[in-house]
Amino acid sequence: MSRSCPVLLRIGSGPLRLRTGRGNDPVGMSVAPPFSSSSEPSPLRASVSASTRRRALRWLAPVGAVGVVALVASGVLSADAKPNLPRQTAAQLLASVGDSKVAGFSGTVVSKSSLGLPELPQLGGSNSSAGVLGMLTGSHTARVWYGGETKQRVALLDSLGEQDVFRNGxxxxxxxxxxxxxxxxxxxxxxxQSTPTMVPTLTPDQAAQQALRLIDPSTTVNTDRTGTVAGRSTYTLVLTPKDARSRVGSVRISVDGKTRVPLSVQxxxxxSDRAAIDVSFTRVDFAVPDDDFFTFRPPTGVVPEETPLGGTANGMRSGSLAAPSSGGNVTTIGKGWTTIAKVTGVPSIAALGKQDxxxxxxxxxxxxxxGTWGTGRLFTSTLLTALITDDGRAYVGPVDPDLLYKAAVGK
Amino acid sequence: MSAAETRRMPAGAAGPLPRLGGRLLLSEIGMVMRRRRNQLILVTFAAIPIIIGTAVKLAAPSGSDAGALIGNITHNGIFVSFTALVVVIPIFLPMAVAVVVGETVAGEANLGTLRYLLVVPVGRTRLLVTKFLAVGFWCLATALTVAIAGLAIGFALFPRGKVTLLSGTETSMVGGLGRLSVVVGYAALMMLAIAAMGLFISTLTEVPIAAMAATLAVAITMQVLVAIPQLHAVHPWLISRYLLDFGDVLRDPLSFAGLTHGCLAALAYVGVFFSLAWARFTTKDVSS
Structure with missing residues (x-):
């Protein structure tokens, strides 16, 4: 009985049959009506080839599905139209960024850093951002709300955890x-307006301000092609350090065409032509968030701890764009693109071993x-170098090691 | 109990085809749920949250980094469910799905019941859809079992009331249960994506155990690949990457960004692998 039913016909090697069928009966395929094989046995072979071919066509469905997925995933379908922004010179753009003021915004920021530190497999499934090492590698997501100079909230997201900073007044x-x-x-x-940065993250806005602060005779500023960040048309500012001792090749800042708020910093x-640090909005909304977003009430059962501000998690800020300005036991040496941060009181390796x-x-x-400055260990990467001396000092900067040694001699 | 036996229905008396399809689905689901090993799987799954809840009751996790979910258990029983779901989603749920989906086509072929099944006036396409829907029911049933057992033990051992979200804000119990049901639905959809791969594999072989093993092997291999950061270029294409992306549901304000991404990925998997399974099953020669 299995032979009588069209769906049960043995079709073994589809394409091969197809070819022989066509060779024997060139008109077969066009003549054979669909589903004719069981009712008309005489042109059986032709119809077998036709239905074989029709069945082979079914494999087009998965191919089509893959195609649709690939199209959607690559963003071709959702790609925004080419940004159409009036031309701006670098100076105009800089000025407008300087006095851009928005009443508020909210959004999601993704920061990626590839500083050359080893990335360690995480088999636990959770993507913990805790610890300095965690902050310096990989990708991190934060949600930010900004409602004016005294209202901010930053939520640093783990896959199943969260660290928040609320500021309200x-x-x-x-x-x-x-x-x-x-x-x-x-x-x-x-x-x-000093934003609390206990959560070790920088919004593109803050990172751009840091970079713009470095603009002085040591920097060439250009504009580049317009682009799209978080679905908004952006101008691109390119800052290039003139000092060849700096390891920073260039800083690209994408500035929102309408509000002139920096939306991404690379x-x-x-x-290397891969961004060592990339802080970008993936979603941004320039509506002022409600006051609710900035108020925090500790959940029941949690006894809040009262602490004076400052000094918390200073070390965690080393992932930021330039050297941390000051605070705690951090001082800076030099200026511009070759600024070096000096940290004193660094625990020795033996002492650290007990903690981490x-x-x-x-x-x-x-x-x-x-060297003449003593002994220590040197970390180099494409962007940052760090010198950790055995007597508890550390020098970090986006510079060649020679500059670090020079700084270390000076103590 | 043979597979064909359970749906021995006279073709003439079956009535219109849609009703036959409905009966076919019910019979498929019944077959899945009546199988002894599947019932055992459900019992085991119910035991997981009970073990977690009891362990936390006996020795509450102390210390700074117990993890947000497990650390919350002592404050609200609903977190037993969340924790248990996080525990079962990476390996246990895919295993349960593989066991059932491997059986779908390959199992019938192996028993020699597939050709009888095809005599029922239901097209192969509808048969495949029905089988896939039954597996979808199973995905939901397993995740629900974990969640409900977790709620039962959680509320028996720990306080109820307001639910502290990851953002530190509190929501009502109803809100918490709503978020839990979203997580259950998300877990089921993720498993459906793995089931689609399994369904395709199941159409390739007549040995159900091979289909089960292959499905599980694929799921675990993906987990391993996701754990290696150097391969981050391929991670967005692996469904395992999205399995636990329901964290956004537990935040305030609620965000569906991560969830949407995961759901789209799961639907893409279902689309690609179900169409592969369809192309294979509707063109394949059934001789057993």
Whole structure:
């Protein structure tokens, strides 16, 4: 009975049959009506080839599905029209960025850094951002809300966790979901626009301000082709350091065409065309967020901790664009693109071993260097170099090692 | 109990085809749920949240980095469900799905019941869709079992009331349950994506155990690839990358960004692999 039903016909090697069928009966395919094989046995072979061919066509369905997926995934279908923005010179653009003012916005920021640190497999499934090492490698996502100079919220997202900083007026709340701790601090009454950056992340806006601060005779500023960031048309500013001792090749800032808010900052090193640091909005909305977003009430059962502000997690800011300005035991040496951050009181490797095995292993693998300044270990990457001396100093900067040694001699 | 036996229905008396399709689906689901090993799987899944809840009750995780979900259990029982789902989604759920989906076509072929099944006046396409829907029901059933068992043990051992979200804000119990059901739905959809791969594999062989093993092997291989950061270029194409992306549901304000991405990826998997399975099953020669 299995032979009588068209669907049950043995078709074994489809394409092969197809060819022989066509050779024997060239008109077969056009003559054979669909589903004729069971009713008309005489042109059986022709209809077999036709239905074989028709069945072979079914494989076009998965091919089509793959095609649709590829199209959607590559963004061809959703690609925005080419940005059509009036021309601007670099100077005009810089000026407008300088005094761009928005009442508020909210969005999602993704920061990616590939500084050449080893990326370690994470088999736990959770993408923990905790720790300095975590911040310096890989990709991190934050949601930000900005409602004016005294209202901000940053939520640093783990896959199943979150660290938050709420600022509303003088109140600053920090929340860590992993250990359910809430910390409250009160800013001085005259606190202006200094954004609390306990959460080690920078919005493109802040990163761009940092970069623009470095603009002086040491920098060439150009504009590049317009682009699209977070679905908005953007201008592109390219800052190129003139000082060849800096490892920063160029900094590309994408500026929103309408509001002139920087939407993405990419830092390229001198010898790589892949961005070493990339901080970009993936979604941005320039509507002023409600006040609700900035208020934090500790959940029941959580006793908030009162702490004075400052000094928290300073070390975690080293992932930021340029050297941390000051604060704690960090000082800066030099200026512009060759600024070096000097940190004193760095724990020795032995002391660190008790706290963080991963960091110790990493530090221990760094090459030993020595000079008139003493001995230590040197970390080099395409963008950042760091010198950690055995007597507890550390020098970090986007510069060649020679400059670090020079700085270390000066103490 | 043979597969054909359960749907021995006279073709003439079956009535219109849509009704036959509905009966076919019910019979498929019944076959999945009546199978002894599947019932055992469900029992095992119900045990997982019970073990987690009891363990946390006996020795509450202390210390700074217990993890947001498990650390919340002692404050609200609903987090037993969330924690248990996180535990089962990467390996256990794909395993349960592989066991059932491997059986779908290859199992019938192996028993020699597939050709009888094709005599029923239901096209191969509809048969395949029905089988896939039954597997979808199974995906949902497994995730639901974990969630419900988690709620039962969680509310028995731990407090109820307001649910602390990852962002530190609180939502009502109803809100928490709503978010839990979104997570269950998301988990089921992720498993459906793996099931689509399994369905295709199942049409390639007549040995059900091979289809099960191959499906599970593919799922686990993807997990391993996702754990290697150097391969991040291929990660967006792997369904495993999205399995636990429901964290956004537990935040305030609620965001569906991560979820949408994962759902689209799952639908893409279903689209590609179901069409592959369809192309294979409707063109293949069924001799057993």
């Amino acid at each position: 003088r109140d600053v709340w920090q929340w860590n979901s992993d250990n359910r701790t809430a910390t409250h601090s009160l800013l001085p009454a005259d606190a202006g 830092v390229f090193s001198r010898n 095995g991963q960091a110790t292993a990493l530090l221990g693998s760094l090459p030993r260097v020595s």
